[in-house]
Amino acid sequence: MNASSDPRPALLEVRGLSKSFGTLRALQEVDFTLRAGEIHALLGENGAGKSTLIKAVTGVFPRDAGMVRLGGAEVAPRSAKAAVDAGIATVYQEVNLLLNLSVAQNLYLGRQPTRFGLVREAEMRRCAAALLAEFDLHIDVAEPLGNYSVAVQHITAIARAVDQSARVLILDEPTASLDRHEVEILFAVMRKLAQRGIGVIFVTHFLDQVYEICDRITVLRNGRLIGERTTAELPRIELIRMMLGRELAETTSERTAAHARPVGEICARFEDYGKGGYVAPFNLALRRGEVVGLAGLLGSGRTETARLVFGAERADSGSATVEGKPVRLQSPRDAVAHGFGYCPEERKTEGIIADLTVRENIVLALQAKRGLAKPLSRSEQEGIAMRFIRLLDIRPPEPERPIGLLSGGNQQKVLLARWLATAPRLLVLDEPTRGIDVGAHAEIIRLIRDLCDDGLALLVISSELDEIVTYSDRVIVLRDRAHVDELEGDAIDVSNILAAIAVAGSAGAKAGQP
Amino acid sequence: MRRLPPVAITAMVFVVGFALCTVQFPNFASSRVAANLLTDNAFLGIVAVGMTFVIISGGIDLSVGSVIGFTTVFVALAIERLGLPPLVAFAAILLLCAAFGAAMGAVIHVFDMPPFIVTLAGMFLARGASFLMSTESTPISAPLYSTVSDFALRLPGGGRLTAIALIMLAVVAAGAVLLHFTRFGANVYALGGSRTTTALMGIPVGSMTVRIYMLSSVLAGLAGIVFSFYTAAGYSLSAVGVELDSIAAVVIGGTLLTGGQGSVVGTLLGVLIQGLIQTYINFDGTLSSWWTKIVTGILLFAFIALQQAMLGIARRAGPRKAGVLKP
Numbered sequence: 147m148n149a150s151s152d153p154r155p156a157l158l159e160v161r162g163l164s165k166s167f168g169t170l171r172a173l174q175e176v177d178f179t180l181r182a183g184e185i186h187a188l189l190g191e192n193g194a195g196k197s198t199l200i201k202a203v204t205g206v207f208p209r210d211a212g213m214v215r216l217g218g219a220e221v222a223p224r225s226a227k228a229a230v231d232a233g234i235a236t237v238y239q240e241v242n243l244l245l246n247l248s249v250a251q252n253l254y255l256g257r258q259p260t261r262f263g264l265v266r267e268a269e270m271r272r273c274a275a276a277l278l279a280e281f282d283l284h285i286d287v288a289e290p291l292g293n294y295s296v297a298v299q300h301i302t303a304i305a306r307a308v309d310q311s312a313r314v315l316i317l318d319e320p321t322a323s324l325d326r327h328e329v330e331i332l333f334a335v336m337r338k339l340a341q342r343g344i345g346v347i348f349v350t351h352f353l354d355q356v357y358e359i360c361d362r363i364t365v366l367r368n369g370r371l372i373g374e375r376t377t378a379e380l381p382r383i384e385l386i387r388m389m390l391g392r393e394l395a396e397t398t399s400e401r402t403a404a405h406a407r408p409v410g411e412i413c414a415r416f417e418d419y420g421k422g423g424y425v426a427p428f429n430l431a432l433r434r435g436e437v438v439g440l441a442g443l444l445g446s447g448r449t450e451t452a453r454l455v456f457g458a459e460r461a462d463s464g465s466a467t468v469e470g471k472p473v474r475l476q477s478p479r480d481a482v483a484h485g486f487g488y489c490p491e492e493r494k495t496e497g498i499i500a501d502l503t504v505r506e507n508i509v510l511a512l513q514a515k516r517g518l519a520k521p522l523s524r525s526e527q528e529g530i531a532m533r534f535i536r537l538l539d540i541r542p543p544e545p546e547r548p549i550g551l552l553s554g555g556n557q558q559k560v561l562l563a564r565w566l567a568t569a570p571r572l573l574v575l576d577e578p579t580r581g582i583d584v585g586a587h588a589e590i591i592r593l594i595r596d597l598c599d600d601g602l603a604l605l606v607i608s609s610e611l612d613e614i615v616t617y618s619d620r621v622i623v624l625r626d627r628a629h630v631d632e633l634e635g636d637a638i639d640v641s642n643i644l645a646a647i648a649v650a651g652s653a654g655a656k657a658g659q660p
Numbered sequence: 661m662r663r664l665p666p667v668a669i670t671a672m673v674f675v676v677g678f679a680l681c682t683v684q685f686p687n688f689a690s691s692r693v694a695a696n697l698l699t700d701n702a703f704l705g706i707v708a709v710g711m712t713f714v715i716i717s718g719g720i721d722l723s724v725g726s727v728i729g730f731t732t733v734f735v736a737l738a739i740e741r742l743g744l745p746p747l748v749a750f751a752a753i754l755l756l757c758a759a760f761g762a763a764m765g766a767v768i769h770v771f772d773m774p775p776f777i778v779t780l781a782g783m784f785l786a787r788g789a790s791f792l793m794s795t796e797s798t799p800i801s802a803p804l805y806s807t808v809s810d811f812a813l814r815l816p817g818g819g820r821l822t823a824i825a826l827i828m829l830a831v832v833a834a835g836a837v838l839l840h841f842t843r844f845g846a847n848v849y850a851l852g853g854s855r856t857t858t859a860l861m862g863i864p865v866g867s868m869t870v871r872i873y874m875l876s877s878v879l880a881g882l883a884g885i886v887f888s889f890y891t892a893a894g895y896s897l898s899a900v901g902v903e904l905d906s907i908a909a910v911v912i913g914g915t916l917l918t919g920g921q922g923s924v925v926g927t928l929l930g931v932l933i934q935g936l937i938q939t940y941i942n943f944d945g946t947l948s949s950w951w952t953k954i955v956t957g958i959l960l961f962a963f964i965a966l967q968q969a970m971l972g973i974a975r976r977a978g979p980r981k982a983g984v985l986k987p
Binding site for chain 2: 251256
């Protein structure tokens with residue numbers, strides 16, 4: 147299918163769309179074209195503007211500038227409902243249907259067939275069954291929707307949208323919680339819709355799926371259009387470069403000689419550790435004084451790996467050992483008890499407690515580890531707080547200041563201090579430099595290095611490949627929720643990481659052997 | 661259907677309870693007892709039907725007891741002091757109740773306020789207004805009242821199915837049809853499932869909310885009229901706490917207090933179970949009538965625990981029924 151000759155008419159045209167939130171320019175003059183009967187991937191990393199684009203097109207947000215044409219006529223829906231009425235339907239990852247109603251009611255809510263004011267239940271069920279049969283879905287439509295799998299719920303949502311005469315169907319990460327078999331079913335439905343001339347916009351993090359089903363790809367980065375390509379003519383490595391925004395030529399990272407560090411013995415080891423539908427089983431050994439970087443695209447399984455290691459999700463396969471002894475990590479409590487620490491990605495919502503002071507934030511994890519029966523005295527708390535304020539150069543050096551008033555970089559240091567106060571053996575840092583200004587950025591990286599010189603094992607997640615290359619002793623590359631490659635020593639550079647991310651299929655399936 | 665299990669349990673509790681009463685008092689199983697059960701609980705049954713709609717939609721209506729009290733006083737004064745024909749008085753109070761319920765629904769929707777708070781305010785308002793009209797019990801002596809209380813269908817075995825029992829049964833039947841077989845009813849369940857999703861699916865959430873509280877208040881007004889037939893008087897202190905009795909009946913009837921599931925038939929059974937306990941106490945003659953409240957409390961606990969357990973099981977068994985998929 148050579149789409150560059152463009153036999154199909156444009157169905158949805160977005161021209162010069164801009165949207166700002168305060169000073170943040172979320173979308174800048176973005177163009178996007180969807181043709182009838184095509185499946186079009188909308189790709190980009192965090193903050194690229196994918197969801198802003200969808201929400202601006204479907205009227206969830208008003209747009210600042212630009213226009214949207216559907217089938218040649220300009221449309222400007224003011225709400226999601228108006229967009230559906232105009233023919234643009236969106237199915238989100240979190241299915242917007244009512245799990246307590248029957249499948250049939252969900253399909254026809256608000257437009258049930260009636261006679262003398264009474265719903266013709268039998269007629270409605272017959273129509274519902276016939277509608278779903280078009281998508282090869284044969285289920286009892288009288289059952290509550292909540293009794294069925296997420297895949298069935300997605301197809302029901304799609305069927306409702308299509309039956310309400312949708313011409314454009316936007317699927318926002320529909321496959322994130324589906325297993326392989328369910329993805330196949332969903333893809334069959336998508337292909338069927340495309341054959342009928344419906345335009346499908348597919349937002350996903352799974353590049354294999356993009357190459358499997360999409361005709362065309364549009365890439366956004368930092369709110370700007372990077373390009374629109376035909377899938378068949380876009381090599382993976384090129385796509386990843388478009389998404390991450392770097393050229394191979396510019397990857398001159400300053401990997402210093404600091405890596406001549408002696409590597410200590412293994413302090414934590416995970417074997418065949420994984421969780422079905424979350425992260426494929428992986429092997430991971432962490433040594434004292436070593437920084438292991440986790441690299442991959444958004445949604446590739448980096449954070450998922452960290453959450454498994456920290457016990458925030460329970461593994462359903464494999465085993466973990468700490469200092470040679472088998473352990474069970476059922477909850478973050480267990481992980482803390484074994485000397486693990488975790489600084490999450492969402493600093494504001496999962497990390498700091500904004501109204502508490504710097505001192506209180508620092509002693510939080512230590513107090514939790516000791517248990518409430520052994521409270522830290524006020525002077526002990528102050529001693530610990532001052533020690534870390536000096537050690538990490540937290541500014542302003544005032545332990546009684548609410549942490550919410552500190553800058554992002556200093557908040558991050560307080561989070562580090564919180565875990566360092568518990569004297570951990572392994573610290574997991576998820577995007578430690580996100581939202582931090584350039585100066586503080588370098589300082590955090592210096593801190594990361596100093597920490598492992600002190601014999602701490604670090605597992606660091608970052609989207610900044612340069613950063614990972616700078617401080618990592620080993621880099622584990624993830625793709626589509628699996629550990630696919632591992633780079634060590636001189637092999638660690640940005641182009642090798644990019645190449646490993648881009649490898650199609652399971653060519654690099656040595657899966658992180660230590 | 662999924663709404664069967666909780667209702668089935670309620671029905672079993674009722675049947676077992678009735679059987680136990682019969683074992684102890686052989687003349688319990690008579691059409692007379694059954695008919696009295698319906699008559700004595702007619703007003704509670706009517707108001708509980710309205711409460712069923714409100715609770716399934718994810719709300720609560722605490723004002724209904726006060727609305728019943730207000731209605732009895734209003735009707736008594738309108739007939740006895742103003743000399744209005746009873747039917748005119750009934751029409752006026754039902755319209756007033758409809759406006760009252762619509763106002764509560766509108767406040768809940770427009771200001772996005774918790775129904776608990778809004779209807780609590782409505783409860784004080786209605787009770788206060790009935791005291792303002794009269795603090796004394798006003799007997800009603802209109803001829804219609806004696807006609808209605810004399811009317812009854814004779815049942816085999818000496819039971820008398822009274823007019824107010826018939827009104828209650830009619831309300832239950834109409835409520836069941838409205839809830840289970842109309843778009844309106846489907847929307848009530850939808851609202852209880854998720855308000856935002858229902859709005860996204862194009863249902864006018866605002867007008868639904870107004871209409872649901874309107875229905876509840878109108879049924880409370882009708883219950884007030886029935887209560888005035890039952891006592892042949894209007895009194896501002898009547899039906900204190902009935903809102904809680906009706907919530908109890910709805911929950912015992914298998915309706916989920918968090919909304920989204922339930923049935924009118926279950927509510928009727930919930931009302932009858934409460935009536936059954938009261939009747940047992942009357943038969944026994946030595947027990948304090950407050951035992952009704954104690955047993956109702958125990959049943960409530962049991963049913964709420966049961967609902968939580970069933971929800972837990974449903975969550976664990978989870979949405980993993982894949983259906984027959986043939987790609």
